[in-house]
Amino acid sequence: MGMSKYIAQRLLFTLFVVLGISILIFFITHIVGNPVDIMLPLQATDAERLALTQALGLDRPILEQLWTFLSDFAVGDFGMSWWQNRPCMEVIMDRLPISMWLILLASIISVVCAIPLGIVAAYRPGSALDRVVTIFSTAGICFPPFWIGLMLMLIFAVKLGWLPTSGMGTWKHLVLPAVTISFRPMGHLAQIVRFEMIQQLNALYAVTARAKGVTEMSLLFKHALKNIMTASLTMIGNDYCKQLGGLSAAVEVVFGFAGFGHLISETIENMDFPLLQAEVFFVAIIVCLINLLTDILYAAFDPRIRY
Amino acid sequence: MKKHLSILLVCILVFGLLAAGCGSKPASTAPATTAPATTAPAEAKTDIVIALQGEPTTLDPQFPDDGNMRVVTWQVFEPLFKIDAATLQAVPCLATEAKVVDDSTWQFPIREGVKWHDGTPFTAEDAAYSINRIIDPAFGSQILSDVSTITGAKVGDDGKSIIVSTNGADPILLKRLTKLDMVQKAFYEGKKTEEVTKLAMGTGPYVFKSWEQGKQIEVEAFADYWGDKPVITKGTFRFIEEPVTRLFALKTNEINVAVNMYPEYAADMPKIFTEVGLETYWVRFNQFAGVMKDKNVRLAANYALDLQGLSDALFLGYAAPCQGQMGRAGYFGYNDSLSDYGYDPAKAAELLKTAGYNGEEVELLSERGRWLKDGELTEAIAAQLAEAGFNVTTKFVSWNEWLDTLFDKAKTPDMQYSSTSNEFFDMDRTYSALVASSGTQAGLNNPEYDKIIADARIEMDPVKREQMYKDLAAKLHDDPFAMYLLVLNDLHGGSENLNWAPRQDSRIYLSEMSFS
Numbered sequence: 001m002g003m004s005k006y007i008a009q010r011l012l013f014t015l016f017v018v019l020g021i022s023i024l025i026f027f028i029t030h031i032v033g034n035p036v037d038i039m040l041p042l043q044a045t046d047a048e049r050l051a052l053t054q055a056l057g058l059d060r061p062i063l064e065q066l067w068t069f070l071s072d073f074a075v076g077d078f079g080m081s082w083w084q085n086r087p088c089m090e091v092i093m094d095r096l097p098i099s100m101w102l103i104l105l106a107s108i109i110s111v112v113c114a115i116p117l118g119i120v121a122a123y124r125p126g127s128a129l130d131r132v133v134t135i136f137s138t139a140g141i142c143f144p145p146f147w148i149g150l151m152l153m154l155i156f157a158v159k160l161g162w163l164p165t166s167g168m169g170t171w172k173h174l175v176l177p178a179v180t181i182s183f184r185p186m187g188h189l190a191q192i193v194r195f196e197m198i199q200q201l202n203a204l205y206a207v208t209a210r211a212k213g214v215t216e217m218s219l220l221f222k223h224a225l226k227n228i229m230t231a232s233l234t235m236i237g238n239d240y241c242k243q244l245g246g247l248s249a250a251v252e253v254v255f256g257f258a259g260f261g262h263l264i265s266e267t268i269e270n271m272d273f274p275l276l277q278a279e280v281f282f283v284a285i286i287v288c289l290i291n292l293l294t295d296i297l298y299a300a301f302d303p304r305i306r307y
Numbered sequence: 308m309k310k311h312l313s314i315l316l317v318c319i320l321v322f323g324l325l326a327a328g329c330g331s332k333p334a335s336t337a338p339a340t341t342a343p344a345t346t347a348p349a350e351a352k353t354d355i356v357i358a359l360q361g362e363p364t365t366l367d368p369q370f371p372d373d374g375n376m377r378v379v380t381w382q383v384f385e386p387l388f389k390i391d392a393a394t395l396q397a398v399p400c401l402a403t404e405a406k407v408v409d410d411s412t413w414q415f416p417i418r419e420g421v422k423w424h425d426g427t428p429f430t431a432e433d434a435a436y437s438i439n440r441i442i443d444p445a446f447g448s449q450i451l452s453d454v455s456t457i458t459g460a461k462v463g464d465d466g467k468s469i470i471v472s473t474n475g476a477d478p479i480l481l482k483r484l485t486k487l488d489m490v491q492k493a494f495y496e497g498k499k500t501e502e503v504t505k506l507a508m509g510t511g512p513y514v515f516k517s518w519e520q521g522k523q524i525e526v527e528a529f530a531d532y533w534g535d536k537p538v539i540t541k542g543t544f545r546f547i548e549e550p551v552t553r554l555f556a557l558k559t560n561e562i563n564v565a566v567n568m569y570p571e572y573a574a575d576m577p578k579i580f581t582e583v584g585l586e587t588y589w590v591r592f593n594q595f596a597g598v599m600k601d602k603n604v605r606l607a608a609n610y611a612l613d614l615q616g617l618s619d620a621l622f623l624g625y626a627a628p629c630q631g632q633m634g635r636a637g638y639f640g641y642n643d644s645l646s647d648y649g650y651d652p653a654k655a656a657e658l659l660k661t662a663g664y665n666g667e668e669v670e671l672l673s674e675r676g677r678w679l680k681d682g683e684l685t686e687a688i689a690a691q692l693a694e695a696g697f698n699v700t701t702k703f704v705s706w707n708e709w710l711d712t713l714f715d716k717a718k719t720p721d722m723q724y725s726s727t728s729n730e731f732f733d734m735d736r737t738y739s740a741l742v743a744s745s746g747t748q749a750g751l752n753n754p755e756y757d758k759i760i761a762d763a764r765i766e767m768d769p770v771k772r773e774q775m776y777k778d779l780a781a782k783l784h785d786d787p788f789a790m791y792l793l794v795l796n797d798l799h800g801g802s803e804n805l806n807w808a809p810r811q812d813s814r815i816y817l818s819e820m821s822f823s
Contacts, residue, residue, distance in 0.1 A: 033710070165552055
């Protein structure tokens with residue numbers, strides 16, 4: 001099968017996934033509660049509640065609502081956000097790109113730090129250095145990101161005054177949130193790299209290479225590193241998707257960063273069905289595309305993989 | 308081929324890195340968030356940065372029920388009447404006086420010499436348009452219930468006043484008008500609210516300048532303002548949801564005011580600004596069915612609570628115990644002669660015995676996170692009720708489920724923790740929502756109370772009306788419809804050199820701030 005055919009197949013599959021997720025999210029959002037109660041003040045009268053229910057079309061049969069929802073989606077109309085009272089597309093475009101950059105930056109930081117850490121740990125398994133790396137990577141995974149964020153803020157913004165505590169606008173505002181987000185993927189990736197590298201360094205080809213006089217550096221960087229890339233790529237892509245899908249919300253809230261994760265949490269709080277459906281749609285598309293990109297990259301590192 | 312692909316991938320990665328750098332670069336050229344406006348250090352600062360809890364959803368003051376937006380629109384827009392912070396009564400703002408034509412008709416002369424921020428004069432036509440815009444059901448205002456007695460407005464024959472009609476006598480119309488900001492007809496007419504989301508054209512002391520999504524909103528002093536010129540000439544509103552971050556930003560001087568802080572952070576704030584607030588915490592009793600139908604059981608619950616102890620332990624004193632009734636001193640109809648039940652677990656136990664209570668299970672339903680310390684307070688109340696002899700089960704539910712049980716009378720639990728605010732400072736608002744059987748949150752059906760509330764609602768003699776509420780408060784003290792808990796303080800943090808006295812009506816005006 002050619003690469004282009006494979007990509008076309010995957011894109012078609014993506015469409016089905018997105019459609020399925022959209023229908024699922026439609027039903028989930030419609031059974032969790034009444035958005036009208038949330039949108040109106042507590043003292044609003046029953047007549048006002050009824051009027052808003054009708055205005056939002058929530059009094060219509062659910063299948064009719066589903067049909068309207070799907071037919072609007074099919075033509076790219078995500079409707080109006082109930083909470084923000086402006087087009088969902090506009091709300092998402094205000095928040096999604098900045099989060100994609102932030103999480104990309106966090107991913108780069110995590111890759112740049114995790115790969116050397118994992119290699120160093122794998123090179124002398126059981127050594128003190130290995131233990132330090134293991135503790136550091138486990139801490140990165142276990143410590144809650146909001147706590148890490150607050151600690152970094154306390155040190156670098158309040159005590160040292162090097163960076164702003166919060167907000168958006170300059171590169172300085174990106175540093176602390178990006179570093180905070182990078183801790184978890186860094187921990188995951190360092191452990192994967194360590195595990196995979198130990199396997200590679202003990203593999204038969206490595207023994208043969210050493211016997212043939214290949215230097216350790218050459219073995220590490222020319223051969224072994226390339227072989228650990230498939231597992232690492234999976235992890236990097238996976239973590240990026242998780243962060244974009246809402247895991248970054250706590251960090252964005254702590255740093256007053258108006259990103260996509262923050263938006264998802266606000267949307268759920270306000271029970272804004274159309275906006276939530278649009279957000280899920282975008283996350284599903286991005287996750288599918290990143291998975292596709294990861295698959296394509298596999299082929300670059302592993303010649304056995306062909307599509 | 309493989310080698311070329313590797314090189315290509317490296318190039319993509321490098322490009323990605325560069326692009327990431329570029330992505331943040333344009334923002335770095337934007338003006339600094341907290342650039343100091345003053346050049347002469349000897350002079351007092353005239354620009355201020357305020358951190359809100361979240362970003363406003365819009366700047367159309369007539370559309371949403373959005374507390375973050377209000378702090379911005381209070382600077383830019385003005386109503387016909389505003390609340391006097393000392394007396395909590397409605398006083399003229401863009402209207403000069405209120406004339407009662409008949410029970411359902413009022414005339415309001417419009418203040419002359421007032422200008423919109425585009426320099427054009429504020430007219431009676433603008434005022435009538437503003438009222439008719441918000442009451443139009445098609446507009447879909449989320450604060451329609453605040454002005455729902457108004458049926459229409461038109462320009463008076465003199466061309467300098469407006470005639471406002473109501474659906475009957477409405478003694479609190481002027482207070483309703485304090486929530487109805489005036490908008491310019493020429494600017495807003497024909498536009499849907501989504502078209503004016505990020506625009507604002509008012510008459511207030513500050514002109515809306517810019518809104519950088521996610522980052523900040525800026526306002527500047529209006530040179531042609533009709534009232535006193537403010538000292539602060541530039542205001543910036545930032546959006547920081549997390550209170551610890553607001554505290555840190557305050558400590559690093561990135562912001563000058565951090566609104567709505569937690570009591571725990573008060574000691575770390577450079578300067579504390581506090582005033583009694585609008586929120587009253589209460590627990591609704593279900594008088595339709597179950598053990599709470601018995602008056603003695605309801606009284607026992609109130610005697611079982613150590614309100615001052617709860618305030619001190621959970622709110623570090625930044626909350627005042629209710630005095631045996633809802634609300635606080637200063638509200639119209641508040642009964643000053645009543646007092647706190649007093650913490651008396653022995654009396655509570657005795658009342659339970661009188662009621663023949665035999666340890667039947669009582670459910671206390673609550674939620675977490677909507678109001679400050681709501682979960683903790685619920686747990687503390689449950690513990691004190693248990694000490695007095697109640698067999699209490701606490702149940703925490705999601706906000707949606709909580710709302711469902713609040714509004715659906717068939718699902719009313721024995722006790723439900725809640726909070727209510729009273730922006731009209733008038734007991735009508737509290738009693739008609741929480742006590743009258745038609746009230747959306749009422750847990751009782753008492754024709755006697757219904758009649759008092761209905762009669763008071765149309766009583767135009769303020770002395771008589773006030774007495775009606777005071778009498779009702781006394782009845783509800785002897786036969787409580789709720790556990791009357793605490794009135795929360797507003798608590799804000801500010802820079803050490805900030806001069807500001809927070810208002811009793813909780814409104815925040817930059818024009819009332821200055822720096823030493």
